[in-house]
Amino acid sequence: MIPTLSGDIAPSQLGTTLMHEHIFVLNAELMLNYPSRFDRASMVDRAVEYLEEVHRGGVDTVVDLTVMGTGRNIELIKEVASRTDIQIIAAAGWYTYFDAPNFVNLNGPGRLLGGEDMLAELLITDVRDGIDNTGVRAGALKFATDAYGITDGVFYIMQAVVDAHLETGAPIFTHSDPGKENGLDQQDYLEKRGVDLSGVVIGHCGDSQDISYLRRIADRGSMLGMDRFGLEARLPYEQRIDTVVEMVKLGYADRMVLSTDSSVYSMNFPDGARQERLPKWNAKEIMSSVLPDLQQRGVSDEDIRIMMQDNANKILNVEYR
Numbered sequence: 377m378i379p380t381l382s383g384d385i386a387p388s389q390l391g392t393t394l395m396h397e398h399i400f401v402l403n404a405e406l407m408l409n410y411p412s413r414f415d416r417a418s419m420v421d422r423a424v425e426y427l428e429e430v431h432r433g434g435v436d437t438v439v440d441l442t443v444m445g446t447g448r449n450i451e452l453i454k455e456v457a458s459r460t461d462i463q464i465i466a467a468a469g470w471y472t473y474f475d476a477p478n479f480v481n482l483n484g485p486g487r488l489l490g491g492e493d494m495l496a497e498l499l500i501t502d503v504r505d506g507i508d509n510t511g512v513r514a515g516a517l518k519f520a521t522d523a524y525g526i527t528d529g530v531f532y533i534m535q536a537v538v539d540a541h542l543e544t545g546a547p548i549f550t551h552s553d554p555g556k557e558n559g560l561d562q563q564d565y566l567e568k569r570g571v572d573l574s575g576v577v578i579g580h581c582g583d584s585q586d587i588s589y590l591r592r593i594a595d596r597g598s599m600l601g602m603d604r605f606g607l608e609a610r611l612p613y614e615q616r617i618d619t620v621v622e623m624v625k626l627g628y629a630d631r632m633v634l635s636t637d638s639s640v641y642s643m644n645f646p647d648g649a650r651q652e653r654l655p656k657w658n659a660k661e662i663m664s665s666v667l668p669d670l671q672q673r674g675v676s677d678e679d680i681r682i683m684m685q686d687n688a689n690k691i692l693n694v695e696y697r
Contacts, residue, residue, distance in 0.1 A: 380437070393684065396637050397438045401442060423640045435663060436462065436463060443468060445470045448467075450466060451510060454512060467516040476532045499517060499539075504543075518551070521552060525561065551580060563596055577691060581600040582604050587623070594623075603633065603634065603636065603637050605661060607638075613656065617673065620670060630690075636658060
């Protein structure tokens with residue numbers, strides 16, 4: 377069974393799945409110290425309306441990869457989930473490009489204070505027992521490496537995520553920077569730790585047109601996250617379509633998932649700026665634009681099903697321990 381915000385579902389219930397999305401991207405410090413600036417009811421209403429539109433477009437499930445470090449707020453998402461028919465899968469992890477939080481830097485094997493890895497313990501609990509007292513179990517684990525590569529702080533997060541994966545069996549999703557080809561570095565570390573790379577999604581591979589790089593990742597077994605459609609600042613839409621079409625022609629439909637990495641509401645990206653600069657950066661575009669454009673370019677219905685349904689099942693349908 378696969379855990380969602382609304383309870384466990386059978387793999388057959390996943391349906392069409394967006395594998396890398398966000399509902400809210402928040403700043404926990406701002407939310408805690410300036411609650412009057414954020415209308416919770418309006419935020420929930422907005423998310424429900426948005427997700428219902430995504431659902432009407434043909435999406436059954438969304439993997440919300442918002443983890444700690446990007447303002448994960450399970451009680452808020454729970455309220456959204458209770459009012460929409462779309463299935464939402466929560467994630468556990470910590471998002472940073474450089475520094476880990478001090479409690480991670482100081483506590484754990486080989487660190488100043490030694491002892492157990494506190495973050496790994498939290499992540500294991502999130503997957504196995506539920507996130508605090510919310511009753512929601514995480515169905516995914518996530519870490520990030522970006523332009524700085526695997527710094528000490530990033531390494532501590534990766535270590536905790538892999539420890540949690542090996543303990544629970546939960547699938548691993550990553551944020552990567554294809555410009556630095558650090559999806560390969562991620563695979564190297566995961567493989568060294570004994571992780572089955574076929575159960576890993578290397579995120580943001582769709583930012584690259586380097587077919588050789590993409591094939592190297594896919595040939596090691598991992599899923600390619602072609603997951604930023606609409607984020608024109610990273611790569612124009614047409615070039616993203618070209619890349620997916622080419623990879624399908626090369627036989628890699630079974631190694632790609634399609635998504636947008638967008639959010640309903642982000643404290644980092646004001647509505648006005650996003651609408652002006654990135655008008656098509658939203659989850660609704662996968663069904664209304666991306667899939668029709670791929671089909672027009674000769675991608676078959678079977679390949680679409682593989683990328684939108686079968687691959688999600690392959691990653692998310694795991695044996696939890």
